[in-house]
Amino acid sequence: MYAAVTLFLFMCLTATTHADHHQPCHTPNMTGFMSVTNLKGEVKAFGAFTYESMGKKLRFRSNESHPANTSHGLDLLMFFDEGIFYEIDSKNQSCEKKALQCTMHPLDIPDDAKFASTINSGSPSIEGEGLKLNVWKGSMPDMKGHYSMSVTMGCLPVSTFYFSESTSFYFSNTDVETDIKDPDLLVVPSFCHGQPVEETPEGTVNSFLNEFM
Template identity: 70%
Template sequence: MYAAVSLFVLICLTASTHAEQHSCHPPNMTGIMSVLSMKGDVKTYGTFVYDSMGKKLRFRSNETTPTTFNTSLSLDLLVFFEEEILYEIDSKNQSCEKKALHSTMNSLDIPDDAKFLTTVHAGSASVEGEGIKINVWVGTETGTKGFYSMSETMGCLPFSTFYFSGSTTLLFSHLDIETEIKDPDLLMIPSFCQGLPVEETPEGTVNSFFNEFM
């Protein structure tokens, strides 16, 4: 974890000027996502499905966590970013919480207003087939004012995201990505969640994808 943070700091310090670049958006995806805190503990680990066109995301940590990980969060989230709605799902108890979403940012899709920082190589840039070119983007999350650094490989596939908010720092890593939605039903609202009213948000609370992992 500390090595990853050091890499981020190094990128910031050594970033050079490039021609203007514009952020891109990923294709449909299925993969694995892990979330680590600055302290080095694994917050959660699970599978995700992302509909790039519909701006829909499902993340499930239950039943996917390796026994070697001592995670602190068990989550089942269904997020409709365009509708600004987030569902916290409890399939075991057949229940849901439906929340108004105050930010449409997530770790998989670079915002249009993100600023390009630099391009780096993971591995060796001098040996053919050994290096991965990574573009790094930075910005501030609207609504929460959290700062982020997002990296993506060629083809706009998400690599990792650092998210900083107050005293909290999270690292989102995206693994084993396949550019397809293997199970579209995961992006459907479960029958026991349908028709629910949006819950009132307590004063001072911000509902966002990132805050679910705090």
């Protein structure tokens, strides 16, 4: 399995574009499930997400009952345009408000992403048995790494590799729907109102990705 993942990653990274007219698209509103796995096969988190494209707001809640029993207990509310996010503890009615130093996340293609290739997952010749994907790649200067993102023709992110000198992660999205089923999930809980922004320790980079490291 890991050999196949590594091969796919290599193909995505080494592919070169032959169509300079490709421009990054922007994802629509989405709900679905996201899994986060490192390249050792360890599940770092699995849970439901809600993403508002226009407002660039993301709620991710990990499912602690996931069979792998290795998920982080995370409840994150991210406001990428505002540069802040909340770590929420609904059980104890508490939260931490923090500044975002990096707004990269696996549900939208960065504006400076470079088109790498178009690939077919499954069989393109059998109806209903294939999925055509555009692959985008780019660098992450803050993390001294790179990413490779596979996106459907309708601009729905399917999977993203993030890899740096110290760690690598694979984000996979499933059961995605292009609407927001519960808008209240993107509203700051009442018990978080008035919460001050915590001071960020020197050398710390707060981001959605760093929550899984």
